[in-house]
Amino acid sequence: MISSQVKSQLIEIVSSANYDDSNAGRLVYSYDATPQFQSMPDAVIAPRSKEEVSQIVKICNTHRIPIVPRGSGTNLCAGTCPTEGGIVLLFKHMNRILEIDEENLTITVQPGVITLDLIHAAEEKGLFYPPDPSSMKISTIGGNINENSGGLRGLK
Ligand SMILES: Cc1cc2nc3c(=O)[nH]c(=O)nc-3n(C[C@H](O)[C@H](O)[C@H](O)COP(=O)(O)OP(=O)(O)OC[C@H]3O[C@@H](n4cnc5c(N)ncnc54)[C@H](O)[C@@H]3O)c2cc1C
Structure with missing residues (x-):
């Protein structure tokens, strides 16, 4: 569970365009290529730089929020399923x-x-x-x- 205060801090870092806690957004990142595994994240966050990643990690560490990094979600061992909730950290922008x-x-x-x-x-x-x-x-x-x-x- 992410409090509204922490949510505001995270949005300040990545902008609202890169913070998604809608039901549809969370559902999309609740599974990967692994059959029959699914668990909902509390939010999906897409940082644009290592500085943003660093700030996100600090906040999540302070508030004990689990982080699950995600590339393209093609793994076959449920590696990106957020089994304990928390955030999915999506690296789609960091592709240079x-x-x-x-x-x-x-x-x-x-x-x-x-x-x-x-x-x-x-x-x-x-x-x-x-x-x-x-x-x-x-x-x-x-x-x-x-x-x-x-x-x-x-x-x-
Ligand atoms: C059709 C198909 C063919 C495949 N063929 C092969 C094959 O030939 N050989 C093979 O080895 N595998 C294969 N795989 C498995 C899969 O593609 C590989 O494991 C691939 O490396 C996963 O990359 P990804 O970007 O999709 O990672 P994801 O599935 O997004 O993540 C995989 C793991 O890495 C972690 N992770 C992702 N990004 C980061 C990051 N920046 N920092 C820290 N942790 C991170 C995730 O948390 C997760 O635990 C195949 C899968 C499919 C669906």
């Missing part, structure tokens, strides 16, 4: 590739980057990013890392 360091072979990205976009960005530099979950057209790098996702190219 910040830096490709060709010398050190590292890439710095925001967590909501779609896997295939990252693969294409690496290929444009003549590089190869092997992890290739079959969901790569929709899955995010944040979800991939958390689920240790890959496919046959990674295996090879």
